[in-house]
Amino acid sequence: MSIWLELIVSALLLIGCTFALIGAIGLFRLQDFFMRLHGPTKSTTLGVGSIIVASMIFFSSRAEGLSFHELLITLFLFITAPVSAHMLARSAMQQKVKLVERTRGTPWE
């Protein structure tokens, strides 16, 4: 594997890890349940995305030929992440989870 490919793969891995970390920090720092939902639905998609692209480049550059099954991870993530976030939000509204006071608008029952 050439040094350039190694550099690209390493850079992508670092970017991916950074976004995954930011997602985790969001989960910790934000103030109420609904705000915390934004961390895992957004920041992690790009994190996982970069790691997947890195994996595709790494395995494709070796002798075994092209490797594309990582794309499925993205597909399943895009299908499942919004659905689970939606269900979590709905159950939180039914439980009447406490909101930050400055939240505008009202959640439904």
Place this chain on the structure above:
Amino acid sequence: MTSRWLPHPLLTLFLTVVWVLLTNSLSVGSWLMGAFLGWGIPLLCQDFLLKTPRLRRPALLLRYMLVVLYDIVAANLNVARLVLGPPKNLRPAFVEVPMEIEDEFVLTLLACVVSLTPGTVSSGLSADHKTLLLHGLDVDDSEQMIAQVKNRYEAPLMEIFECSRT
């Protein structure tokens, strides 16, 4: 296009591609197996599959996917910035967006897209399917947000799929 033996041609194509990706080889065997599964699964499950509206503008769908992909990346950067900034400055809000789409499948698609894109998570759909409740992480102006969801994500979907307005 649809017939008794091939009820969902697009689903068949999709399942075939998923199978080929899963086996991670482009050999004739995996294509054949994929085609068999792609043909058999929709046939066995056709009674409980949602009725999907006809795809009217495939080219527009491709463009829409690119826009959404770009927005996902933008959303990631945006949320990262908001998360790392001081949490006191965030202005969270619940916003009700009136929906014009009636079809269940397209509504699901829209709710997913909205959840994946900048600063919003869909958190409820009214029983009559006419209002979508969104939670925004940092909402400046809720009117503007409603307009963005309607123009950027809802309007193209209505053009892509054949579906009636309410």
